[in-house]
Amino acid sequence: MSSNLTGMSVIYILITVSIAVAVVFFIAFVTAVKRGQFDDDYTPSIRMLFEDELVKDKKKTNQQSSNK
Amino acid sequence: MIKQCFHCGTECDTNSFVFDAKDFCCNGCKTVYQIFSENDLAGYYEMENSPGATPTNNKDKFDFLDNDNIVEKLLEFNDGHTQIVNLYIPHIHCSSCIWVLENLNKLNDNIKSSLVNFPKKTVRITYSSESISLKALVLLISAIGYEPYISLEDYQKNKKGKDRSLIYKLGVAGFAFGNVMLLSFPEYFEVDEFWLNQYKPFFRWIMFVLSLPVVFYAASDYFISAYKGLRSKILNIDIPIALGIAVLFLRSTFEIVTDTGQGFFDSLTGLLFFLLLGKFFQQKTYNFLSFERDYKSYFPIGITKINSNGSEESIQVYDIKQGDKLLIRNEELIPVDAILLKGKGKIDYSFVTGEAEAVRKFSGDKLFAGGKQTGEAIELEALKSVSQSYLTQLWSNDVFAKDKHEGFINVTDSISKYFTIIILIIAFGSAGFWLWFDAPKAMNVFTSILIVACPCALALSAPFTLGNMLRIFGKNKFYLKNAHVLEQLAKINSIIFDKTGTITSNKETKVTYEGDPLDNREQTLLKNTLRNSNHPLSRQLYSILKENQIITLDEFNEYSGKGIEASHNDQTIKLGSAAFLKAPVTQKSLKTAVHVATNDNYKGMYTFYNSYRKGLSKLFNSLKNSYEMTILSGDNESERGNLEKLLPPGTKLFFNQKPDEKLNYIKYHQAEGANIMMVGDGLNDAGALRQSNVGIAIAENVNVFTPASDAILDASKFDLIPRYLWASKKAMKVIIASFILSFLYNTVGLAFAISGNLSPVIAAILMPLSSISIVAFTTIMTNLIGKNLNKRI
Numbered sequence: 001m002s003s004n005l006t007g008m009s010v011i012y013i014l015i016t017v018s019i020a021v022a023v024v025f026f027i028a029f030v031t032a033v034k035r036g037q038f039d040d041d042y043t044p045s046i047r048m049l050f051e052d053e054l055v056k057d058k059k060k061t062n063q064q065s066s067n068k
Numbered sequence: 069m070i071k072q073c074f075h076c077g078t079e080c081d082t083n084s085f086v087f088d089a090k091d092f093c094c095n096g097c098k099t100v101y102q103i104f105s106e107n108d109l110a111g112y113y114e115m116e117n118s119p120g121a122t123p124t125n126n127k128d129k130f131d132f133l134d135n136d137n138i139v140e141k142l143l144e145f146n147d148g149h150t151q152i153v154n155l156y157i158p159h160i161h162c163s164s165c166i167w168v169l170e171n172l173n174k175l176n177d178n179i180k181s182s183l184v185n186f187p188k189k190t191v192r193i194t195y196s197s198e199s200i201s202l203k204a205l206v207l208l209i210s211a212i213g214y215e216p217y218i219s220l221e222d223y224q225k226n227k228k229g230k231d232r233s234l235i236y237k238l239g240v241a242g243f244a245f246g247n248v249m250l251l252s253f254p255e256y257f258e259v260d261e262f263w264l265n266q267y268k269p270f271f272r273w274i275m276f277v278l279s280l281p282v283v284f285y286a287a288s289d290y291f292i293s294a295y296k297g298l299r300s301k302i303l304n305i306d307i308p309i310a311l312g313i314a315v316l317f318l319r320s321t322f323e324i325v326t327d328t329g330q331g332f333f334d335s336l337t338g339l340l341f342f343l344l345l346g347k348f349f350q351q352k353t354y355n356f357l358s359f360e361r362d363y364k365s366y367f368p369i370g371i372t373k374i375n376s377n378g379s380e381e382s383i384q385v386y387d388i389k390q391g392d393k394l395l396i397r398n399e400e401l402i403p404v405d406a407i408l409l410k411g412k413g414k415i416d417y418s419f420v421t422g423e424a425e426a427v428r429k430f431s432g433d434k435l436f437a438g439g440k441q442t443g444e445a446i447e448l449e450a451l452k453s454v455s456q457s458y459l460t461q462l463w464s465n466d467v468f469a470k471d472k473h474e475g476f477i478n479v480t481d482s483i484s485k486y487f488t489i490i491i492l493i494i495a496f497g498s499a500g501f502w503l504w505f506d507a508p509k510a511m512n513v514f515t516s517i518l519i520v521a522c523p524c525a526l527a528l529s530a531p532f533t534l535g536n537m538l539r540i541f542g543k544n545k546f547y548l549k550n551a552h553v554l555e556q557l558a559k560i561n562s563i564i565f566d567k568t569g570t571i572t573s574n575k576e577t578k579v580t581y582e583g584d585p586l587d588n589r590e591q592t593l594l595k596n597t598l599r600n601s602n603h604p605l606s607r608q609l610y611s612i613l614k615e616n617q618i619i620t621l622d623e624f625n626e627y628s629g630k631g632i633e634a635s636h637n638d639q640t641i642k643l644g645s646a647a648f649l650k651a652p653v654t655q656k657s658l659k660t661a662v663h664v665a666t667n668d669n670y671k672g673m674y675t676f677y678n679s680y681r682k683g684l685s686k687l688f689n690s691l692k693n694s695y696e697m698t699i700l701s702g703d704n705e706s707e708r709g710n711l712e713k714l715l716p717p718g719t720k721l722f723f724n725q726k727p728d729e730k731l732n733y734i735k736y737h738q739a740e741g742a743n744i745m746m747v748g749d750g751l752n753d754a755g756a757l758r759q760s761n762v763g764i765a766i767a768e769n770v771n772v773f774t775p776a777s778d779a780i781l782d783a784s785k786f787d788l789i790p791r792y793l794w795a796s797k798k799a800m801k802v803i804i805a806s807f808i809l810s811f812l813y814n815t816v817g818l819a820f821a822i823s824g825n826l827s828p829v830i831a832a833i834l835m836p837l838s839s840i841s842i843v844a845f846t847t848i849m850t851n852l853i854g855k856n857l858n859k860r861i
Binding site: 022026040042047 | 243
């Protein structure tokens with residue numbers, strides 16, 4: 001009987017935790033939509049490829065300014 | 069070898085500008101390259117080949133940005149130190165554009181950040197307003213070839229956020245669907261196990277809680293639409309859906325309260341998820357296009373006013389009062405009806421009347437709003453305010469106030485009328501039977517029928533077919549505003565074309581020469597003179613004339629708005645207008661012409677014609693049997709003869725049509741039962757496009773502005789119009805076929821329901837199965853249509 005009781009509580013905890021985790025993801029989705037992350041689904045895919053060049057360029061400008 | 073401009077890709081003629089061992093077509097392009105290479109932005113040219121645009125040299129254009137009131141209206145954010153502005157830049161077209169615009173801070177330290185939205189072609193710039201003004205910023209990005217387009221529309225923009233409720237609803241339904249499915253899974257197998265039985269109530273109540281937001285939030289649109297339908301006595305498709313959802317929820321709740329079953333929460337959430345998915349799919353939007361433009365998108369925000377003491381001031385166009393003196397420069401638009409005071413007007417009304425030629429106006433003449441001055445600056449006196457002008461009054465016509473699609477019954481709703489009645493008859497009939505035969509089962513059967521008949525597959529047929537067709541059309545450069553347009557397109561029986569810009573091409577012109585033939589030396593001189601001129605007509609004529617040797621001219625003078633004078637050795641040449649050359653009176657014509665004289669002897673003239681689009685007569689011939697064809701032109705009758713030769717007999721031709729006459733022509737024929745498709749391009753067609761059942765705007769370049777319409781067609785696909793009409797009819801047949809398919813599913817489900825055997829597991833299998841097979845069927849069929857779309861007849 002006691003083993004059944006503990007089993008029961010574990011399921012309750014597990015289900016509650018799993019739903020809570022799902023709700024967290026759901027809230028993350030809603031905030032992402034609210035902030036407009038789904039408005040432009042194209043530009044970020046291109047912008048992602050620029051990153052390296054930007055860093056390189058920044059270094060260059062830093063060097064230039066330090067040379068001055 | 070033909071050299072291409074390193075910056076913009078235009079073919080350079082022999083006298084290209086060379087810089088850094090690279091060729092440039094003009095000084096403007098070279099300057100942009102210099103700016104980029106000096107500011108560490110040469111990476112611009114690494115991503116794409118010649119991505120740039122030649123900067124325009126029109127500095128006065130943005131003078132209105134000196135006016136603080138105008139600037140304030142354009143800004144998105146302003147706290148006195150930092151300002152944020154969102155600018156629309158039509159030239160944004162490649163990854164290089166994004167890169168350079170997001171690196172604007174390298175050009176000017178006061179720009180804090182800039183973010184491009186590629187689909188919308190906008191850039192959002194944050195800058196510190198203490199060190200750089202909006203005008204300086206706009207001039208900076210114009211100087212590198214990214215001139216923003218600022219119109220009156222931006223001025224009145226209500227900065228309301230986008231409606232994202234459908235995505236939220238879809239999220240809620242998807243979230244609940246996934247979780248409920250997991251929780252209801254154990255009960256599908258109906259195992260009477262001790263362990264499972266203990267948690268049944270717990271699982272069921274969680275499912276109940278999860279379905280609450282689905283019913284009361286995600287499904288709210290269906291309840292509202294069903295209510296509206298009932299109130300206006302239309303049995304739309306949302307009535308059986310709303311009924312199904314309500315019954316599903318109530319019966320499921322009843323079952324778990326009385327502990328008689330697990331309920332249908334899985335089917336309920338799944339149904340909503342699929343339905344909303346269909347709605348979402350149908351909502352294909354083209355962010356870079358706008359279907360809602362009116363004159364405000366064309367009109368400038370600011371205009372130069374001349375005060376009584378002679379000083380110039382930038383004012384907002386709505387502030388123009390009767391009697392104000394205005395200064396209109398080259399390429400500027402006249403915003404109000406006015407009288408010309410000073411200067412020679414050469415007004416290009418092509419956008420208002422469809423008339424291709426610029427009209428000469430003299431002091432004292434009346435000018436209408438919407439014309440564009442070409443040539444020298446002119447002074448005007450305003451006769452009316454903006455909203456009372458002749459052109460802008462078109463928008464006060466009732467047709468613009470009405471919602472065009474109001475009262476339009478789509479194909480799904482026209483079927484659901486019968487569907488709803490039949491379902492209700494079956495439900496009450498079977499319930500009556502069971503009441504008499506086995507009373508306790510009656511309620512079960514009644515609700516089961518309403519659940520199983522919930523027309524999920526039926527409701528998905530049209531959205532998925534039409535949504536997919538919209539995408540296929542979009543890939544073929546025919547951009548529809550929404551799915552209604554596609555249904556309307558299938559019902560068209562009469563087609564009206566505008567002339568100038570619609571069936572004629574603005575890009576391609578034909579040139580003919582009349583007069584005494586030119587000898588070799590004269591031709592060489594002519595070609596070399598044209599080479600030095602930047603006038604559009606010179607450029608066109610230059611590209612048509614045969615290649616000749618290159619000579620250096622001794623003298624070259626261009627007189628703006630008149631012509632060119634040049635000399636080489638002992639020979640002189642004069643090109644230009646009839647008045648400039650003092651051409652014989654007989655040589656005057658209504659057409660655009662360039663006259664030629666050598667050594668002061670009049671030789672002849674080159675006449676420019678707009679040529680008709682390729683495939684025009686084929687298009688009319690293939691449509692003439694099924695549609696009534698009409699041409700409504702704002703232009704004069706000079707082309708009547710040509711058109712009569714070109715087009716099949718029976719085509720109606722009307723000329724000298726004013727904008728409101730076009731509108732009324734359509735209204736009249738609609739009252740007689742015609743379903744009219746209007747194909748036009750200019751502001752003068754705006755009323756007609758709006759009044760017609762389907763208004764299609766033709767655009768040589770879809771990024772430039774088209775009047776408000778239901779669809780925008782890229783001019784290169786003009787000859788495909790019959791195929792689009794064919795495809796829209798086929799799409800409607802696909803919808804009918806998938807209706808039949810979904811009726812079959814309903815029959816199977818009803819068999820279970822009437823016999824009282826509908827268990828949650830059968831509902832949970834039947835509902836997704838029918839929906840997914842419908843989606844698959846419509847997708848495959850529409851893709852087949854899409855494949856055949858490009859086949860010319």
